[in-house]
Amino acid sequence: MAINGTVSNARHRRERFLKDTGRLQEQVWLIQVLQDYSFHDADEGCIQDISQWCQSSWLRVLRDHPNNVTILKGLGDNWLQTSQGFLAMIHREGSVSSDSGANKNAHCPLHVQARTHLQPAVDFFARAVVAAEGSDSLTGELLSSAAEASMNLGNVSSPSSAEQHFVRAVKYLRRTVAIPGYTLSTFFQEYLDDYGRFVAA
Incomplete structure (x- = not known):
């Protein structure tokens, strides 16, 4: 009973901390540190319970800060890094072709799993880019991450749908090279x- 009570109290304190809208900087720092730790070797997989806690924590603080670039990028990174394990397995199996990455194995379970994680990554990075534009804080790092997510999604998509993702990636990269100093x-x-x-300007 004492152990259960301690766990319950710790969970309550954690939830209260994440709900405190005046401690955003601390919240972001903590979630980011734990997320970096959970994905210290993303190709081999992540520490799942920590990465999932980070994802749910990002979503919780996002409720009060829906246009915060750091939170949106943190969510994009979380989904993108979670996908790396599936992408690594696909690569080891050699089931992605070399012609722009589009492949005919999009229906395979690993590809489906990868897309399941990459689509949210693409979506959150897109929201982060829009938010960064609105706050005049767009960076090459954010655009590169957004491009990577789109490229990877294209790599595990069917040829009929892959092109849109590759086009988006190219457009992100074009914007990246236009940023002075990056x-x-x-x-x-x-x-x-x-x-x-191959992509129109």
């Missing part, structure tokens, strides 16, 4: 060079 990684730059010419 340099794309070699991978993203090569992707933009290879596929950007």
Whole structure:
């Protein structure tokens, strides 16, 4: 009974902390630290209970701060990093083709699982980009993360739907290179060079 009471009290304090609208900076710091820890090796999977707690905590603070860029990006990162384990397994199985990533295995369970996590990532990053534009705080890091999510979603989608995701990724990367002082990684730059010419400006 004492143990149950201690756990219940700890849960209550945690819930009260996350509901305190005056402690946003502390809340964001705590969730981000735990999220980074839970995904210390995302390709091998995450610490699921911690990553899920982070996701639910982001959603809780988002209720009071629906246009907060950091929270929206945190949610995008959470879903994107959760997908990495599925993407790594797909890569090991060699079931993604090399032609722009579009493949004919989109119906396979791993691809379905990956899309289930990548679509929310794409959506939250898109919201974060819009919010950042509204607050004049758009960064190359955010745009690169948004591009990565869209690229990965395209890679596990059917050829008929993959194009829209690749186009979105290219457009994000174009905006990224336009930000003064930000340099794309070699991978993203090569992707933009290879596929950007097929996407209208």
